[in-house]
Amino acid sequence: MSVSPPFKGLRPNGRKPKRTTPARWGIYAFLIITAVFFALPLYVMIVTSLKPMTEIRLGNILALPDAWTVEAWVKAWSSACTGLNCNGISVGFFNSVTILIPSVFVSILVGSLTGYALSFWRVRGANILFGAMMIVAFIPYQIFLYPLVRVFSFIGLGQSLLTIIIVHTIFGLPTMTLLFRNYFCALPPELYKAARVDGAGFYQIYRRIMMPMAIPMIVVAVILQVTGIWNDFILGLVFSGRENLPMTVQLNNIVNSTQGERTYNVDMAATMLTALLPLVVYFASGRWFLRGIAAGAVKG
Structure with missing residues (x-):
């Protein structure tokens, strides 16, 4: 003998809720703006650190490096100068x-x-x-x-x-x-x-x-x-x-x-x-x- 589930055959009344509501679009917009606000400076820092100075002088801070280099990282770690001392960070x-x-x-x-x-x-x-x-x-x-x-x-x-x-x-x-x-x-x-x-x-x-x-x-x-x-x-x-x-x-x-x-x-x-x-x-x-x-x- 099989017992049917108590709610079998019942359907919810009313319209099915929309998947995208104005409130949800507002949340998405807020999250995207916040992510860009914090990620953009980080992107600029990383990209700038991987560029040679000849590219940085061109002034396009958002452009990707044409010649990728980690020379700045090596110099920052081992030979960057603070006054007369050049021992790096x-x-x-x-x-x-x-x-x-x-x-x-x-x-x-x-x-x-x-x-x-x-x-x-x-x-x-x-x-x-x-x-x-x-x-x-x-x-x-x-x-x-x-x-x-x-x-x-x-x-x-x-x-x-x-x-x-x-x-x-x-x-x-x-x-x-x-x-x-x-x-x-x-x-x-x-x-x-x-x-x-x-x-x-x-x-x-x-x-x-x-x-x-x-x-x-x-x-x-x-x-x-x-x-x-x-x-x-x-x-x-x-x-x-x-x-x-x-x-x-x-x-x-x-x-x-x-x-x-x-x-x-x-x-x-x-x-x-x-x-x-x-x-x-x-x-x-x-x-x-x-x-x-x-x-x-x-x-x-």
Whole structure:
């Protein structure tokens, strides 16, 4: 005996909706205009970096190169000049990597540990500490520049690699704590209680339960910190010192150096090299970024 589906033979009333409505055309137009707005400068930068200067002087910035060359990229990396130094932007690249790795690692480690403590371990004054961190996270860091310069000068650090790493770690802690605290608050509290019943302590729960479940939020934290620290200019200019200038500061020096002919292809290649690492990190983990942001915004 066969049973027919309950809705078999029924047809929806009314007209079939149109596939293309004015609202949809408006969305398509907005997306196309936005894509062109952001893609056109990138296209100009890439095309200009692959042209020789003889073609750039012709003034047609949208034309494809007649003679494709990566000479500008090689020069930007190894021999572009900043004043009297012609070591290329590779020096700033390795300085930025040296600053980036410990700053990202320490800020995420301490921020996740603090966020975990504020979400499950109800210590005295936790709400006050969390509120203070939220306030500090949205205060422009330019306000703290002079006091920090005075403090580091007083304790004898001055401008050094350690100083810039400490500064980036400190400024990243409020945001990292906020992200991880919100994410951990959204997890079922039964996980924490069951681990406590089984005899797990503070660090065991953090290491074996919380952090493995926080992979999406860790990816979000890495993207935010890598982007912020790598693209920073003013903190690197103030605290790193001449021997540890990050890539952004060196790029500014290369672009603003005027010695003879202005080599626009080298400037564009140096700019692309500076932006390469954050772009790779973002595109490699974009879906995790959206997933982590949504998960961390569920509960505050």
